[in-house]
Structures are given as structure tokens and as C-alpha cells.
Amino acid sequence: MSNEKAIDVTSEIGKLKTVLLHRPGRELENITPDFMERLLFDDIPDLEAARKEHDAFAQVLKDNGVEVLYLEELAAESIEDKEVRQKFIEQFLEEAHVSGEGTIKALKDHFSDLDNKELIDTLMAGVRKTELKDYKAESLADMASSDYPLVLDPLTNLYFTRDPFATIGTGITINQMRTETRNRETIFAEYIFKYHPRFKDAGVPIWLNRDEKTSIEGGDELVLSEKVLAVGISQRTDAASVEKLAKRLFENNESFETILAFDIPKSRAFMHLDTVFTMIDHDKFTIHPGIEGPLTVFSITKGKDGDLEIERERDTLEHLLAKHLELDNVELIRCAGGDPIDAAREQWNDGSNTLTIAPGEVVVYARNHVTNRILEEKGIKLHKVEGTELVRGRGGPRCMSMPLIREKA
Numbered sequence: 001m002s003n004e005k006a007i008d009v010t011s012e013i014g015k016l017k018t019v020l021l022h023r024p025g026r027e028l029e030n031i032t033p034d035f036m037e038r039l040l041f042d043d044i045p046d047l048e049a050a051r052k053e054h055d056a057f058a059q060v061l062k063d064n065g066v067e068v069l070y071l072e073e074l075a076a077e078s079i080e081d082k083e084v085r086q087k088f089i090e091q092f093l094e095e096a097h098v099s100g101e102g103t104i105k106a107l108k109d110h111f112s113d114l115d116n117k118e119l120i121d122t123l124m125a126g127v128r129k130t131e132l133k134d135y136k137a138e139s140l141a142d143m144a145s146s147d148y149p150l151v152l153d154p155l156t157n158l159y160f161t162r163d164p165f166a167t168i169g170t171g172i173t174i175n176q177m178r179t180e181t182r183n184r185e186t187i188f189a190e191y192i193f194k195y196h197p198r199f200k201d202a203g204v205p206i207w208l209n210r211d212e213k214t215s216i217e218g219g220d221e222l223v224l225s226e227k228v229l230a231v232g233i234s235q236r237t238d239a240a241s242v243e244k245l246a247k248r249l250f251e252n253n254e255s256f257e258t259i260l261a262f263d264i265p266k267s268r269a270f271m272h273l274d275t276v277f278t279m280i281d282h283d284k285f286t287i288h289p290g291i292e293g294p295l296t297v298f299s300i301t302k303g304k305d306g307d308l309e310i311e312r313e314r315d316t317l318e319h320l321l322a323k324h325l326e327l328d329n330v331e332l333i334r335c336a337g338g339d340p341i342d343a344a345r346e347q348w349n350d351g352s353n354t355l356t357i358a359p360g361e362v363v364v365y366a367r368n369h370v371t372n373r374i375l376e377e378k379g380i381k382l383h384k385v386e387g388t389e390l391v392r393g394r395g396g397p398r399c400m401s402m403p404l405i406r407e408k409a
């Protein structure tokens with residue numbers, strides 16, 4: 001590789017160079033109505049249609065000069081060493097709480113026939129009881145009856161690559177996720193940054209790791225500029241994680257000077273900050289009007305002796321963003337223009353969740369036509385993609401992408 005850094009993201013809007021995606025896999029075919037809520041889905045997607053939509057999304061990125069990397073490929077390339085592969089399987093099964101010696105043995109036999117890519121796809125998809133041949137009950141845990149049809153749960157949310165780890169500057173946070181169902185997603189990041197040839201010797205700092213006691217998810221982590229981050233305190237991210245992140249960044253001399261903590265309502269519709277607020281140009285942001293009333297913003301800066309200086313911002317969001325980003329003005333573009341019915345409908349379908357691929361140029365779901373028309377009227381260039389199946393997991397283009405490298409904005 002050239003002298004480019006492995007990770008380099010100092011804004012939400014600089015031209016996107018390299019991005020990480022996950023093509024929806026068989027995990028979506030292990031969602032059933034009974035377990036849908038726990039798996040964080042609101043409906044059952046059609047895998048083939050979801051893949052078509054996702055491929056079209058990836059194509060838009062490639063057509064715009066973006067290098068697209070796939071999580072499943074990087075993960076497979078990270079476990080080429082036999083011992084690493086073995087360790088990975090052990091850790092994965094342990095964290096999945098697979099119990100029963102017979103079950104574990106049958107799963108390991110099942111995996112032994114698979115090459116690395118097939119293994120990763122299978123671990124992502126989960127394993128049904130009916131897939132295990134030659135299964136012999138050996139322990140009480142194997143023998144006790146259970147109606148549960150899976151021996152290994154699927155990781156249904158992997159195509160939302162934004163959340164399990166997140167890039168900030170030249171480093172990453174490997175996230176302690178809020179929910180049990182998403183926590184194993186971060187094992188892939190652990191192995192990629194430890195063992196993948198592209199990343200292992202690149203000295204990528206890990207600002208927060210997956211064993212933290214408080215949670216944070218990438219949808220709450222927004223890099224507004226080289227100096228300013230916005231982090232949501234949300235249904236998924238604890239205030240304590242924001243403080244830890246601030247300390248780690250300030251201690252390690254990254255360029256960041258201010259963290260704006262956005263305290264947003266804790267609800268499923270607004271699960272992360274990026275479901276209600278994204279940056280789309282130097283001075284333009286999308287926002288869902290539903291959070292403007294209840295929103296409180298705190299600014300966190302470096303205090304004395306390693307302490308943090310925390311202040312509650314009293315100004316309007318426009319003014320405080322302009323002040324911290326050193327701009328004369330900023331414009332907030334309201335989801336569906338603020339119409340209470342259209343805004344609620346379109347935010348639910350990720351109308352505020354844009355992926356910016358260059359200043360003033362974003363990828364959006366075509367279905368949010370009221371918001372899209374307003375963005376176009378404001379001079380934003382839109383790449384519209386279909387998201388009828390993808391949106392059933394409640395995430396949009398920003399949620400489905402993790403930028404690894406952006407040009408300076």
C-alpha cells in the first residue's frame with residue numbers, strides 16, 4: 001500500500017475513498033416472527049431482493065470512485081492462520097453461549113468441512129438444529145429438551161456496518177454494543193485489526209475496545225471536523241462512554257478538541273444520533289424535527305490535569321454548530337420539511353440517514369420522496385437507491401456503510 005493511512009476519517013463529508021459494507025447473507029433467512037424483535041427487525045426481509053438493493057447501493061459507491069471492502073471477505077482473510085481460525089471459532093462459540101458438549105462437537109465437525117469464507121458466512125448466518133448431522137447428545141445441556149430451533153443465533157444486523165466499530169481520525173472504537181444480539185458482531189473487527197494483512201501492522205489506535213462496561217454504537221459517532229465530534233447519548237450509547245472516548249482522544253493527542261454530546265430521546269425510532277441528524281455539506285445538516293424540542297447538547301473539552309470540562313450549551317443548534325465549526329451560518333434541513341406526518345413516516349424509513357460521499361453529495365433511499373425533493377431544492381446532489389427490503393431492519397445508507405478513508409473536507 002502507498003503511504004496512505006489504513007484509517008483516515010476527519011469528517012462526515014470529505015470525498016469517500018474506502019468504505020466497508022456487508023452484503024446481506026443467509027442470516028436474514030433465520031429471522032422468524034417469534035424472534036424478530038430480539039433480533040432488532042420489524043419485519044422479515046426477502047433476502048434475494050435485499051441483496052439486489054444492496055448490490056445497487058454498492059454499485060453507486062463504486063461508480064463514484066469509492067473502494068468497497070466487504071466485512072465477510074476481510075474477516076475470512078484474517079483467519080488464514082490455522083491457529084487463529086481455531087481461536088476464532090472457540091471465541092465465537094463461547095460468546096454465543098453455545099452449551100452442550102455434543103452440540104459444540106457437532107458444530108466444530110460441521111465447520112471443519114468449510115473453507116474460511118464459507119465458515120465466516122456460516123457463523124454470520126447462524127446454524128439451525130436441522131443442519132447438524134451426526135449429532136450425539138453427550139451432556140445434560142444436549143439432552144434437555146428445547147423448542148429453540150437454532151444452535152447458533154444469526155447476526156442479522158451485520159449489514160449495518162456503521163455500528164459495531166467506528167472510525168475516528170486515524171483510529172477506531174470497537175464497540176461494546178447495547179444488545180446481546182449485536183455483541184458478537186464486534187469479534188470480526190477484533191480479528192481484522194489484529195490479523196488482517198492490511199491492518200495488523202498499520203498501528204491503528206483503538207480508542208475504546210469491545211470489553212468496555214458501558215455501551216456505544218457507531219451510529220452515534222459523527223466526525224464533524226478535524227476538531228469536533230458529535231456523539232449521541234441515546235438508546236444505544238451511554239453518557240459514560242462519551243466521557244471515556246473524550247479522555248482517550250484528548251490523552252492521545254488526536255486533533256479533536258471538542259466533543260458535542262447530543263442527548264436525544266431514548267426510543268427505537270431514534271435509536272442512534274444518525275437516525276435523526278447527519279452532516280451533508282460544510283454547513284448543511286439533515287435533522288428530524290422530532291428531536292429538536294427535547295435535544296440537549298453538552299460540549300466537552302480538555303480541562304486541567306486530564307479532567308474534562310463539560311458545559312451545557314444554551315444556544316440554538318444552528319448557532320452552536322456554527323460556533324464550534326467556525327462557520328458564519330449553518331442550515332438545518334428538516335426531514336420532510338417538518339410536516340408532522342411525512343416527517344414521522346420518512347424518519348422511520350431513514351429519511352434523515354444520509355451517507356455523504358462528497359460535500360453536498362449524498363446517497364439516500366428513493367422512497368423518502370418528500371425529504372428528497374427538499375434536499376434537491378437546497379442544491380444537494382442525490383444518489384437514490386431502493387431500500388424496500390433493507391429498511392425492514394431500520395437503517396439507511398449511513399447505517400449500512402463504515403467509511404475507512406475520506407479525503408480532507
Ligand SMILES: NC(=O)NCCC[C@H](N)C(=O)O
Pocket residue numbers: 039040041157160162163182218219220271272274275393394395396398399
Ligand atoms: N446507525 C444505525 O442507526 N443503524 C441501524 C441499526 C438497525 C438495527 N436493526 C439495530 O436495531 O441495531
